[in-house]
Amino acid sequence: MKNRIMKLFQHEVVLYLIAGVATTIVYFAVRMGLFFLISDVVTVTLIANSLAILFAFWVNDRFVFKQVTKGWPLRLVKFTSARLATLFLDVALAWLLVDSFPQLIGQFVNNNIQMVNAVAALIGQVLIMVSNYFLSKFFVFKDKK
Known part of the structure; x- marks a missing residue:
């Protein structure tokens, strides 16, 4: 059982999810x-995205x-370029959901x-x-140890 758990934590997708959670906490x-x-x-x-991008890389x-x-x-450079694309999505959502139409979410949180x-x-x-997983997997990280 211990070997199965250890093997699970060596799987790339699981490691990516753990890294993603840690990056999200930083963000x-x-x-x-x-x-x-x-x-x-x-x-x-x-600012939050910039620091999260460096940590995530x-x-x-x-x-x-x-x-x-x-x-x-x-x-x-490739990683930052990919993350800038998703940064645009984040800024657009922040502007749309917090600045422009806060009532969309606000109606559920008083x-x-x-x-x-x-x-x-x-x-x-x-x-x-x-989005970042697929960009990282197929665009940025190709040189395994």
């Missing part, structure tokens, strides 16, 4: 923390896709803007995590 911590200090949701989203490069050390700068922001961020992160 949420930064986004929620900064939103108390800066009320501009687009700025907060950009390190985790995916080293632990998920187990890349050789050589060539990491090019992988970082129009609490903090909760609207949290739910919008969660929706965005689920869509982004799936």
Whole structure:
């Protein structure tokens, strides 16, 4: 049984999900923390995404896709390019669901803007995590150790 569990935790998709959860925690911590200090949701989203992208690259490069050390700068550029595409999706969702139409989510959370922001961020992160896996798998990380 222990061997099966250990084998499960060596599977790329499981490792990606763990890395994704860790990246999402970093993203949420930064986004929620900064939103108390800066009320501009687009700025907060950009900062949170930038830090999450750097963290995600390190985790995916080293632990998920187990890349050789050589060539990491090019992988970082490719990874960042792919993440910028999904960043656009995140910023668009933040603008749409928090700034423009907060009542869409607000009706379910007593129009609490903090909760609207949290739910919008969660929706965005689920869509982004799936997109990023396929971009990483087929576009960025190809050089196994």
